[in-house]
Amino acid sequence: MTDGAAVEIAVVGAIALDEIHSQAGDIDQLLGGSAVYASLAASLLAQVAPISVIGDDFDQSLLQPLIDRGVRLDGIEQTEGPNFRWGCRYSADGDVRETLYTRAGVYDSHPILVSEPIRDARFVLLTAGNPDQNHRAMAQMNEPELVAIDTIEREVAERRGEFREQLRYADIVSINTLETAHLIQWPGSEDDPGLPIAGWQEIRALGPSTFILKKASHGVEIFEDDRRTLVSAVPGIRAIDPTGAGDTFISALLSALARGCDLVQSAVWGCAAASFAIEQFGIEGILSTTREAISARTSMIRVNDVPASTLIPPTR
Numbered sequence: 001m002t003d004g005a006a007v008e009i010a011v012v013g014a015i016a017l018d019e020i021h022s023q024a025g026d027i028d029q030l031l032g033g034s035a036v037y038a039s040l041a042a043s044l045l046a047q048v049a050p051i052s053v054i055g056d057d058f059d060q061s062l063l064q065p066l067i068d069r070g071v072r073l074d075g076i077e078q079t080e081g082p083n084f085r086w087g088c089r090y091s092a093d094g095d096v097r098e099t100l101y102t103r104a105g106v107y108d109s110h111p112i113l114v115s116e117p118i119r120d121a122r123f124v125l126l127t128a129g130n131p132d133q134n135h136r137a138m139a140q141m142n143e144p145e146l147v148a149i150d151t152i153e154r155e156v157a158e159r160r161g162e163f164r165e166q167l168r169y170a171d172i173v174s175i176n177t178l179e180t181a182h183l184i185q186w187p188g189s190e191d192d193p194g195l196p197i198a199g200w201q202e203i204r205a206l207g208p209s210t211f212i213l214k215k216a217s218h219g220v221e222i223f224e225d226d227r228r229t230l231v232s233a234v235p236g237i238r239a240i241d242p243t244g245a246g247d248t249f250i251s252a253l254l255s256a257l258a259r260g261c262d263l264v265q266s267a268v269w270g271c272a273a274a275s276f277a278i279e280q281f282g283i284e285g286i287l288s289t290t291r292e293a294i295s296a297r298t299s300m301i302r303v304n305d306v307p308a309s310t311l312i313p314p315t316r
Contacts, residue, residue, distance in 0.1 A: 094239030
């Protein structure tokens with residue numbers, strides 16, 4: 001993407017250094033963060049720019065994979081202080097994650113500034129991060145067509161009221177079952193079949209028109225008006241590192257929407273993209289895939305009784 005090209009998707013979120021422990025091994029000081037995964041996934045179909053703050057201990061040469069993908073980087077500010085760092089451990093099947101630590105550093109302490117060209121982005125993705133930063137970013141945007149919110153357990157559990165308040169910006173909310181339970185203070189278990197409907201009823205009352213419930217290896221459920229659509233995950237995928245799967249899913253979905261696909265087609269595209277993200281450590285899975293490879297996997301995804309599209313969304 002050239003500096004003069006219009007930004008289609010602006011991604012607000014952290015650029016992190018990750019420590020990950022999974023069944024396949026351990027790795028530290030790995031480039032990660034919601035803004036990185038989301039930007040790389042969206043860049044396969046759309047012109048994208050992350051909006052973030054990095055610390056003075058962050059080596060900017062680590063951003064080369066984004067440059068190679070044509071991601072616009074003028075929305076990233078480097079400032080004095082420590083960078084965002086995060087560590088986790090996954091269960092054997094990859095469906096359960098234990099966060100070991102979150103050290104937000106300058107991402108929480110330094111106010112986000114949205115550069116002028118990015119303010120006109122068509123779509124905005126507010127990813128897992130400080131609700132204050134999301135508010136600051138939205139205050140600088142110029143009436144985007146669509147806003148999506150994806151999050152992480154820490155923000156919903158620790159700052160529930162603030163997270164709920166920022167839902168007024170959102171057209172689409174994409175969160176998992178545990179986060180949904182925190183959000184609505186669900187008294188039962190996460191496996192209770194009443195949770196998805198109860199979550200949708202409360203989320204809809206807060207403003208969003210679409211709720212996407214992420215269910216890890218079981219795919220997603222989409223709630224829109226009175227319609228409920230089940231979209232499966234790609235079967236037979238070995239989860240090496242599930243980090244960034246949710247960010248990959250929602251940003252790939254937005255990129256397909258930007259190309260004119262409908263919501264369900266876009267969710268299928270997002271699930272197919274996420275299947276690549278989890279197959280390798282860190283960003284390597286999404287870096288190694290192509291539009292053609294993702295398109296091939298859409299045919300493996302079940303959408304109720306409706307066949308999934310195998311077409312590659314056009315790039316123009």
